[in-house]
Amino acid sequence: MKKILLTILLTVILCSAWYLTASADDSQGKKLYNGWCAQCHGYDGDAKSYTDKFSMPKPRDFTMGTYKFRSTPSGEPPTDSDITKIVRNGNPGTSMPPWTRFTDDEIKAIVAHVKTFAPDIFKDAGKPITIGTPPKASADLIKKGKELFNKAKCVECHGKEGRGNGEKGWQDNFKNDWGDPITPANYTHPWELRNGSNVEDIFRTISVGLGGTPMTSYIDSLKDEDRWALAVFIKSLQQERKLGVAIKIKKTAAIPTKVDDPAWDKVESMDLPMGGQLMFEPRDFTTLITNVRVRGLYTDKELAVMVEWSDKKPNNGSDGKPADAVWIQFPEKVSETVEKPYFFMGDKKHPVYLWSWKASDAGKVTEQLAKSYENVEDLQKHDVTVIAGYNDGLYRVVYKRALKTGSKDDFEVVPGKFVPFSIAAFDGQNDESGIKCAVSAWYYLMLEPATPLRVYVFPPLVALFVFFGGLSLSRSLKSKK
Amino acid sequence: MMKIYPIIAAIGLLITVISVLKKSPFFNFIGLLTLIYGLLKSVGIITAPFPAQVMTMYMCMSVFSLFIYFSIQESTFDALLEPMRAVLADDNKRILRVLIVFIALPLFAGYLTFDKVKPNYEPPVSARIVHPEPVSSIEFRGKPITIIGLENPLRKDAPNMAKNLEAGKKIYYQNCFYCHGDDLDGRGHLALGFNPVPPPFRGTDTIAQLPESFVFWRIAKGWRGLPAGSTPWNSAMPSFEDFLTEDEIWQVTLFIYEATGNKPRS
Numbered sequence: 001m002k003k004i005l006l007t008i009l010l011t012v013i014l015c016s017a018w019y020l021t022a023s024a025d026d027s028q029g030k031k032l033y034n035g036w037c038a039q040c041h042g043y044d045g046d047a048k049s050y051t052d053k054f055s056m057p058k059p060r061d062f063t064m065g066t067y068k069f070r071s072t073p074s075g076e077p078p079t080d081s082d083i084t085k086i087v088r089n090g091n092p093g094t095s096m097p098p099w100t101r102f103t104d105d106e107i108k109a110i111v112a113h114v115k116t117f118a119p120d121i122f123k124d125a126g127k128p129i130t131i132g133t134p135p136k137a138s139a140d141l142i143k144k145g146k147e148l149f150n151k152a153k154c155v156e157c158h159g160k161e162g163r164g165n166g167e168k169g170w171q172d173n174f175k176n177d178w179g180d181p182i183t184p185a186n187y188t189h190p191w192e193l194r195n196g197s198n199v200e201d202i203f204r205t206i207s208v209g210l211g212g213t214p215m216t217s218y219i220d221s222l223k224d225e226d227r228w229a230l231a232v233f234i235k236s237l238q239q240e241r242k243l244g245v246a247i248k249i250k251k252t253a254a255i256p257t258k259v260d261d262p263a264w265d266k267v268e269s270m271d272l273p274m275g276g277q278l279m280f281e282p283r284d285f286t287t288l289i290t291n292v293r294v295r296g297l298y299t300d301k302e303l304a305v306m307v308e309w310s311d312k313k314p315n316n317g318s319d320g321k322p323a324d325a326v327w328i329q330f331p332e333k334v335s336e337t338v339e340k341p342y343f344f345m346g347d348k349k350h351p352v353y354l355w356s357w358k359a360s361d362a363g364k365v366t367e368q369l370a371k372s373y374e375n376v377e378d379l380q381k382h383d384v385t386v387i388a389g390y391n392d393g394l395y396r397v398v399y400k401r402a403l404k405t406g407s408k409d410d411f412e413v414v415p416g417k418f419v420p421f422s423i424a425a426f427d428g429q430n431d432e433s434g435i436k437c438a439v440s441a442w443y444y445l446m447l448e449p450a451t452p453l454r455v456y457v458f459p460p461l462v463a464l465f466v467f468f469g470g471l472s473l474s475r476s477l478k479s480k481k
Numbered sequence: 482m483m484k485i486y487p488i489i490a491a492i493g494l495l496i497t498v499i500s501v502l503k504k505s506p507f508f509n510f511i512g513l514l515t516l517i518y519g520l521l522k523s524v525g526i527i528t529a530p531f532p533a534q535v536m537t538m539y540m541c542m543s544v545f546s547l548f549i550y551f552s553i554q555e556s557t558f559d560a561l562l563e564p565m566r567a568v569l570a571d572d573n574k575r576i577l578r579v580l581i582v583f584i585a586l587p588l589f590a591g592y593l594t595f596d597k598v599k600p601n602y603e604p605p606v607s608a609r610i611v612h613p614e615p616v617s618s619i620e621f622r623g624k625p626i627t628i629i630g631l632e633n634p635l636r637k638d639a640p641n642m643a644k645n646l647e648a649g650k651k652i653y654y655q656n657c658f659y660c661h662g663d664d665l666d667g668r669g670h671l672a673l674g675f676n677p678v679p680p681p682f683r684g685t686d687t688i689a690q691l692p693e694s695f696v697f698w699r700i701a702k703g704w705r706g707l708p709a710g711s712t713p714w715n716s717a718m719p720s721f722e723d724f725l726t727e728d729e730i731w732q733v734t735l736f737i738y739e740a741t742g743n744k745p746r747s
Contacts, residue, residue: 036664039654050654095670097663246604275674276659279704279719285659287671338607340714342704350714418604441676442715444604454598463591470569470582477570 029113032106037114040095045117055095056286058180065118066177066212069195072126074209074217079126083111093192093290129207129219134199137232145233148226152218162187162237163393165312177212183312184215186393190238192290197238202231241271241291246418246444249296255304256297259389259396264306269295272423274438279344280373287438288312289425292326298403298447303413305445306398307423314390315428317360322433324359325426326397332369334411334419343422343442345370345435353411355384357397359428362388365399373435381407403447415447483526490519506551506561517543609677610710615695619702622722631694633745635731642735649736652729656721657737665741675717683741693734693745700730 034043040059042049047061060068069086070078087107090098102110115122135141149155159165164186168174176182190197195205206227209217218227247270256263272292276284293308307326317323331341332351341350354368354376365386367379383405388397403413413419423440426432493515500508521531521539531539552558568574568581618627635645653665660669660679667681680687688696698706703720707713721730738745 039650039658040663050651051658054655054659093670095659095663097666097668097670099664101664248602273673275671275717278660278671278717281723283719338605338712339709340712342714343717347714416600416602418602438674439717440674441717446602446604448602449600452598452600455595455600458598459591459595462594463587466590467583467587470586474569474578474582477566480570 028106029109029111032102032110033113036099036101037110045114051095054285056288057094057182058178059095061178062114062117064177064212065121068210068212070126070208070211071128071131071204072208073129073219074211076126077121077124079128080108080111082126082128083114084108087111089196091194092197093189093194129204131200131204132224134203135225135228135232137199137236141229141232142236144226145229145231145236148222148230149233152222152226152230154230157184157214158187159184159312159393161392161394162234163310163312165310165393170313174214176214182213186310186312187234187237188239188310189241189291191241197235199228199231199235202234203227206230241273242269243273244270244443246270246446247294247296248446248448249298249303249305250448251415251450252297252299255299255302255400257387259306259387259398260391264295264396267295267297267306269293269308270443272440272443274423274425274440277344277424277435277437277439280435282434282436284432284436284438286430287432288427288430289438292423292425292438292440294423294443294445296445298413298415300403302400302402303447304398304400305421306396307425308394308396309425310393311390311395311427311429312393313429314395315359316362317358317428322426322428322431324395324428325357325433325437326395327354327356327368327424328399329354329370329422329424330411331420332409332411334413334417340420340442342372344424344439345373345376347372348375353379355386355399357386357388357399359388359390359395381410383407383410413447415449418444418446421445483523486519486522486525488519490516490523493517493519504560505564506557507564510547510551510561513547514540514543607712608710609712609715610708611680612691612695613708613711615698616706619698619706621701621727626727628694628698631697633693633697633731633734635728635735645732646736646739648729649732649734650740652725652733653736653740656724657733660717665737676715677712679718682737682743685743688737688741688745689743691746693738696734696737696745697730700725700734 033041038049040049040051040055041047041062042059045062047059049059052058065077067078067082069091070076070082072078072082084107086096087099087102087110090096099107149158155166156168157164157166158169164184166184169184174182185193187193193201195201195210205215206222207217207219209215222230248268250267270293272294274287274290274292276287278285289309289311291309294305295308296303296305298304305328307328309326311324315321315324329345330353331346332353339350341347341352345354346352348371351369351371354366354370356366356368357364358366363386365384367381367384368376369379370376384399384401386397386399388395390396401413405412411419420442421444422442424437426437432438493512496508496512497516498512500506500512518540521536524530551561568577615628617629618625620626635641638645653661658669659671660667660675661682662668662672662679665682667679667683669679672679682688699718701720701722703718704713704716705720707716725733737743
């Protein structure tokens with residue numbers, strides 16, 4: 001009897017101790033969550049929050065218990081380490097940053113609290129799939145992956161070049177479980193792949209799918225080796241983001257006449273990370289054009305600048321949405337002084353030229369002079385020409401202009417001189433028009449002059465001089481001996 | 482990369498010590514020069530490194546001084562020059578002569594010349610004043626406000642502190658976080674698009690060194706209020722008087738200090 005009582009007593013004490021510590025953990029988790037997560041995910045975990053209209057994609061609603069990024073099979077809840085990984089590393093390309101401020105214990109408490117928003121889902125723990133070791137990438141494997149990419153119909157959503165521009169992605173029912181329109185991933189931008197850009201990450205995504213989205217699990221329909229081949233192929237589509245402050249433009253005999261001329265692919269490029277136009281109403285907090293790539297070529301007479309960006313759905317203005325557009329902006333006076341026009345559309349004292357292009361009038365460029373966003377004037381001149389094209393999710397717009405136009409109100413492009421430029425880009429699908437757009441900071445372009453003769457002449461001369469100096473010194477010393 | 486320089490200095494010291502023991506002024510000279518070079522370059526680990534021109538000047542001075550030092554006694558000077566003479570003239574040093582005098586030295590001189598004459602295109606750099614001198618007064622939506630000595634009126638309102646902080650939080654996450662960061666660390670998801678990148682509030686470098694009146698002025702006026710030295714033309718900081726009321730600016734100021742554990746400088 002005593003023994004039984006003692007056992008009961010012990011059990012009660014242990015249970016209440018467990019309960020107390022567990023709830024203590026939970027209250028710490030709640031405090032941290034309310035302090036640092038609720039602004040986006042909502043105090044009740046339902047993503048009805050301060051930032052819901054200011055984030056794209058929207059913050060996760062935890063109350064449904066549906067998680068996009070898991071290591072567990074479709075239908076199972078994510079593991080604690082899946083959620084921990086997201087808190088720790090963030091989701092690239094979204095407003096979820098890597099949280100470095102928390103200790104491991106704090107993240108544990110936060111994860112415990114996040115799970116309380118959908119307690120039923122987490123009753124049984126999920127079991128992660130085995131990832132194994134990735135095979136070595138080879139041309140054959142990439143080829144096999146490419147075939148599977150078509151055969152398994154990945155191409156229908158993700159597009160031929162993997163820019164997320166497939167036809168199916170634009171059907172009306174292409175939505176996530178929360179009812180929001182969603183777009184397939186763009187593999188060419190590895191820096192913003194939410195679920196990670198390693199070949200293992202891609203394999204995991206293909207295997208278990210992304211919860212609550214049209215991206216389903218392929219673990220049953222494709223063999224391990226096929227999923228690896230797919231992952232290796234997709235990895236091969238990723239492009240490096242080359243950031244910098246200035247792009248050097250090389251001289252060529254003739255500028256390619258088509259936007260998809262393979263010669264363009266060999267030209268060195270620079271990537272411009274894009275911000276939103278946040279300074280003047282209407283502001284753009286949720287830009288979709290996150291990167292613009294710039295490159296150029298020049299001849300004795302002419303300069304060509306290509307602006308290139310990913311757009312999953314082209315809009316030429318005929319579908320009720322604004323037309324896609326881009327402009328490149330130069331200071332009216334290209335001077336070497338540090339003072340520049342305001343980086344978005346200039347200011348009264350320092351106007352800027354805009355070379356504006358719109359998909360609704362794709363063969364034309366409008367030359368404008370802006371003294372601020374409220375003061376833009378169309379110039380009645382046509383010194384700039386443009387060729388533009390949209391191919392497999394990629395816009396390419398090539399501006400061409402004579403180095404010297406002859407018109408006195410135009411800046412001259414001189415080799416060796418740095419010319420400031422900046423870019424604004426509009427995605428019609430995202431309702432961007434007017435001054436609601438993605439913007440870049442000021443960058444420079446410079447036409448690289450031919451290598452001066454002195455580089456070929458002086459170094460060998462000096463080397464010869466030193467050689468003969470040594471020779472004569474050696475001779476005279478020898479003869480003295 | 483910087484860590485290599487103390488090692489170079491140590492090697493120089495080693496050569497110096499051995500050469501003193503072996504009584505070789507030539508290697509003593511080389512050792513001391515290496516030691517000086519290593520030490521001067523190591524400065525860069527602790528503070529700003531010397532510019533290349535200053536480095537060249539110091540090294541020339543060192544060579545010159547060492548020559549004077551070694552030429553005080555004629556015997557030492559002879560011993561210093563002896564290895565050079567030997568390489569130039571001795572019959573048994575032929576291979577060394579060809580390698581050093583006829584190949585390495587001309588190539589090195591040619592390379593130095595190439596480095597000097599090759600065109601080097603660098604974009605213009607603009608120095609930027611991070612903390613400009615604050616203005617004494619501003620006009621906020623037409624109403625004059627004295628900035629010097631201005632304090633956050635909400636700090637005295639203890640009963641409404643929690644309410645004001647929560648309001649500030651909401652304002653921050655609807656107007657600031659995409660640049661200045663979810664964690665107020667300056668790494669918002671749009672931050673990379675701008676130059677200069679938005680400053681962090683966390684840490685002791687920014688708002689911790691500023692009175693709240695400065696922060697109020699920066700939020701209210703944004704890029705438009707910056708003096709030329711702070712390159713206003715590059716700044717994406719909006720003039721928040723266009724979007725927020727005076728009270729709202731004080732609320733968000735309250736929040737960014739509270740959330741980063743910083744205190745305004747008084």
